[in-house]
Amino acid sequence: MRTATLAPLILLVAASPAVSQPAQDSLLLRPMHYDLDVHLDLDHQRMEASVRVRLRNDNEMPVRTAALLLYRLLDVRRVGDASGARRDFSQRVVTFADFSKLQANQILIPLAPALAPGHEITLELQYGGHLLGYAETGMLYVQDRIDTTYTLLREDTYAYPQPGYPSQALNRRAGLPEYSYTARITVPSSHMVANGGALVQRQEPGATVSYRYRSLKPSWRMDFAVARFTRLTQGDLTVFHLREDSAGARRILDAMALTLTTYTRWFGALRAPSPFAVIEIPDGWGSQADATSILQSASAFRDARRTSELYHEISHLWNVPSSETPSPRWDEGLATFLEDVTSDSLTGTATTDSSAMRVSRWLAGRVATDGALRTVPPNEYGTREMTGFSYWVGALMFYGLYRIVGHETFCRIIGEYYRRYATGGGGSAALVRVSNDVSPVDLTRYFDDWLFSPKWSRVVANAKRPEDLYAQYRRTSREPGDDVETAVAPTARSAAKR
Numbered sequence: 001m002r003t004a005t006l007a008p009l010i011l012l013v014a015a016s017p018a019v020s021q022p023a024q025d026s027l028l029l030r031p032m033h034y035d036l037d038v039h040l041d042l043d044h045q046r047m048e049a050s051v052r053v054r055l056r057n058d059n060e061m062p063v064r065t066a067a068l069l070l071y072r073l074l075d076v077r078r079v080g081d082a083s084g085a086r087r088d089f090s091q092r093v094v095t096f097a098d099f100s101k102l103q104a105n106q107i108l109i110p111l112a113p114a115l116a117p118g119h120e121i122t123l124e125l126q127y128g129g130h131l132l133g134y135a136e137t138g139m140l141y142v143q144d145r146i147d148t149t150y151t152l153l154r155e156d157t158y159a160y161p162q163p164g165y166p167s168q169a170l171n172r173r174a175g176l177p178e179y180s181y182t183a184r185i186t187v188p189s190s191h192m193v194a195n196g197g198a199l200v201q202r203q204e205p206g207a208t209v210s211y212r213y214r215s216l217k218p219s220w221r222m223d224f225a226v227a228r229f230t231r232l233t234q235g236d237l238t239v240f241h242l243r244e245d246s247a248g249a250r251r252i253l254d255a256m257a258l259t260l261t262t263y264t265r266w267f268g269a270l271r272a273p274s275p276f277a278v279i280e281i282p283d284g285w286g287s288q289a290d291a292t293s294i295l296q297s298a299s300a301f302r303d304a305r306r307t308s309e310l311y312h313e314i315s316h317l318w319n320v321p322s323s324e325t326p327s328p329r330w331d332e333g334l335a336t337f338l339e340d341v342t343s344d345s346l347t348g349t350a351t352t353d354s355s356a357m358r359v360s361r362w363l364a365g366r367v368a369t370d371g372a373l374r375t376v377p378p379n380e381y382g383t384r385e386m387t388g389f390s391y392w393v394g395a396l397m398f399y400g401l402y403r404i405v406g407h408e409t410f411c412r413i414i415g416e417y418y419r420r421y422a423t424g425g426g427g428s429a430a431l432v433r434v435s436n437d438v439s440p441v442d443l444t445r446y447f448d449d450w451l452f453s454p455k456w457s458r459v460v461a462n463a464k465r466p467e468d469l470y471a472q473y474r475r476t477s478r479e480p481g482d483d484v485e486t487a488v489a490p491t492a493r494s495a496a497k498r
């Protein structure tokens with residue numbers, strides 16, 4: 001199951017918006033598109049940047065001030081609008097109201113006339129300075145800096161301006177953004193820029209080299225890593241690795257390729273080419289996932305047991321957009337459950353049932369002390385800011401489904417759901433509809449207990465053995481489970497060991 005390495009992501013994902021009426025002085029705009037141009041002076045540990053950001057007013061009232069945050073040592077020199085005309089602004093290093101160790105540069109740009117609901121504005125900011133991370137705040141993984149060894153520009157340090165106020169509570173209320181981006185990052189020609197988007201241009205005019213990337217999917221973050229990387233590719237898969245970890249990088253690339261082949265066999269082909277990149281980061285800098293890439297710590301390059309994290313991320317390629325806002329995120333439960341099934345299938349382990357029991361016991365403990373788990377149905381975890389539990393309750397829900405219908409039917413359900421809803425978007429009701437269409441077992445009561453009510457909490461509280469989680473829902477003449485793919489195909493086994 002998912003290790004703690006993605007905790008920063010999980011915390012952010014859990015921070016979904018609550019519904020309440022914000023005051024005028026706390027209205028945030030939503031970023032729709034970024035055009036970023038960054039020059040990195042690694043020797044002097046500085047950056048100079050200009051960014052055009054298109055912002056939309058999704059609020060129900062006009063917004064009079066664009067409020068942005070930047071890293072505390074990044075200084076704004078100029079603000080302009082789409083026509084290039086200069087705009088007034090103020091900037092001040094401020095301390096977060098609800099996180100007194102966290103400081104950022106708050107940029108306030110008056111909008112006159114006020115930006116009406118549904119309208120957009122493009123602003124251009126020129127800024128520069130240093131980046132020294134936020135480890136001193138207790139966010140130990142945020143060790144981001146600009147230097148010749150390793151440079152990281154990401155959302156966590158406000159390395160580029162993001163709508164926000166110095167209040168974590170206010171910023172959470174805005175939810176995760178979804179935007180597109182292009183970025184040109186210029187570095188010394190001894191270095192390479194890694195990003196999960198498509199590399200559209202590489203220009204080397206002399207002692208420097210510019211990498212231009214374009215996002216492939218709607219993104220909630222942009223990550224740019226700069227080091228003396230080596231780039232390995234196979235089809236749509238890319239690994240950016242440090243020189244000393246070339247053996248691990250090859251193993252990761254092979255594992256990703258095998259996983260992609262396996263899921264294509266299980267769930268059917270992806271609708272379009274789906275590039276995916278793994279970017280190595282130093283240990284302790286916090287592994288994180290984006291829409292088309294993951295930042296993976298160096299230790300995972302040296303530890304074959306961490307391959308299950310790749311199974312998790314690659315499985316997300318088969319997710320569909322959610323029509324539920326905010327999403328209850330049971331797709332995280334599916335990805336978490338698939339880590340075990342994939343591991344058992346590809347490497348011959350037998351972890352699926354024992355993992356489910358471990359999660360069940362852990363959840364039983366939480367159920368005893370957390371009243372929300374006993375009252376909120378999992379399909380409402382998005383609106384109730386409980387998606388941190390979607391990884392675990394969702395994993396058990398898909399585990400039970402798998403054991404009730406068996407491997408082949410389970411794969412047909414996931415594949416059919418993807419095929420029907422990949423373009424239009426799906427949701428909890430659509431998942432149940434597809435499951436009942438595909439499965440010979442009527443799954444209505446199962447999903448009523450595990451998705452649409454908190455009854456699952458009583459099931460885990462009473463579960464002594466794995467079958468206690470699902471056996472009561474098996475109401476069919478056919479006994480499923482005998483087609484579970486636990487045997488390891490010789491070709492898969494040899495490929496995994498290559």
Ligand SMILES: [Zn+2]
Pocket residue numbers: 289312313316332335
């Ligand atoms: Zn995930």
